[in-house]
Amino acid sequence: MLFDRKVESGEFEAVALPHLNDLYRTAVHLVRDRTEAHDLVQEAYLQAWKAFHRFEPGTNCRAWLFTILMNEVRHYRRRWFNTKTVPEGEQSFEETLAFEPPVPEHIQDEDVLAALDAIPREFREVVLLADVQEFSYKEIAEMVGVPVGTVMSRLSRGRKQLRARLGDYASANGVGRKLQESAYARG
Numbered sequence: 001m002l003f004d005r006k007v008e009s010g011e012f013e014a015v016a017l018p019h020l021n022d023l024y025r026t027a028v029h030l031v032r033d034r035t036e037a038h039d040l041v042q043e044a045y046l047q048a049w050k051a052f053h054r055f056e057p058g059t060n061c062r063a064w065l066f067t068i069l070m071n072e073v074r075h076y077r078r079r080w081f082n083t084k085t086v087p088e089g090e091q092s093f094e095e096t097l098a099f100e101p102p103v104p105e106h107i108q109d110e111d112v113l114a115a116l117d118a119i120p121r122e123f124r125e126v127v128l129l130a131d132v133q134e135f136s137y138k139e140i141a142e143m144v145g146v147p148v149g150t151v152m153s154r155l156s157r158g159r160k161q162l163r164a165r166l167g168d169y170a171s172a173n174g175v176g177r178k179l180q181e182s183a184y185a186r187g
Contacts, residue, residue, distance in 0.1 A: 012052045015061045016045065022062070023069050026128050030073050032117060040076055044069040063135060067143045070125070115165035123158030130155050 023044065027037035047068050048055075055064060116124060129140045130151075137155075141148045 012049055015055075015057075016048055016052075016065060019062050019065050020045070022133060023065060026066070026133060027069060027073065029113075029116060029128055030121070030125055031076060036076065040072045041069065044072045047072070060139070062133075063139045063143070066129065066133065066135065066139075070143045070145075073125075112166065115162055118165060119158055119161045123154050123161060126151055126154040127158040127162065131159075 020041065023041045024037060027040045028034055031037050031040065044065065048065055051068075055061065116127065119127070125144065126140060129135045129143065130137070135143070137148045137151045140151045144151065146154075
């Protein structure tokens with residue numbers, strides 16, 4: 001029996017560990033805290049390892065792991081909201097001030113990540129799963145627990161919000177002009 005567990009453990013490592021970095025990056029964007037993301041991914045892998053006997057070889061292990069991660073994120077949020085109690089009317093000084101970031105000279109990855117972090121959670125998770133992790137609408141619907149139509153709607157709205165947020169960066173850097181000029185040159 002001990003030998004079977006080692007074979008299963010080695011098999012689990014071979015199938016599941018290649019997806020560790022993708023899961024971690026997605027978790028960081030979903031919870032916005034590297035330590036919590038690390039803990040969530042670790043918990044997702046522990047749950048996957050415990051349930052590995054139910055995993056069907058030949059199916060999409062990556063989607064299976066992301067489904068487990070999304071469940072862990074939901075549990076984390078539930079716990080976080082239950083423990084987060086701020087008396088009404090109390091706001092920190094920083095929350096009352098409006099911060100206007102300067103327009104950057106060049107679009108950076110940080111700008112894209114900040115724009116992604118600024119869109120609502122339900123849109124952000126669908127955009128990450130579809131556009132970054134390249135899951136199908138059906139796979140995302142199963143992971144998030146919503147109908148495929150809702151996934152499509154959230155993805156459309158999330159992309160629209162990203163375009164709006166990144167449009168200012170793009171126009172400040174002349175990206176829109178360059179695209180128009182190249183289209184005109186071809187045209």
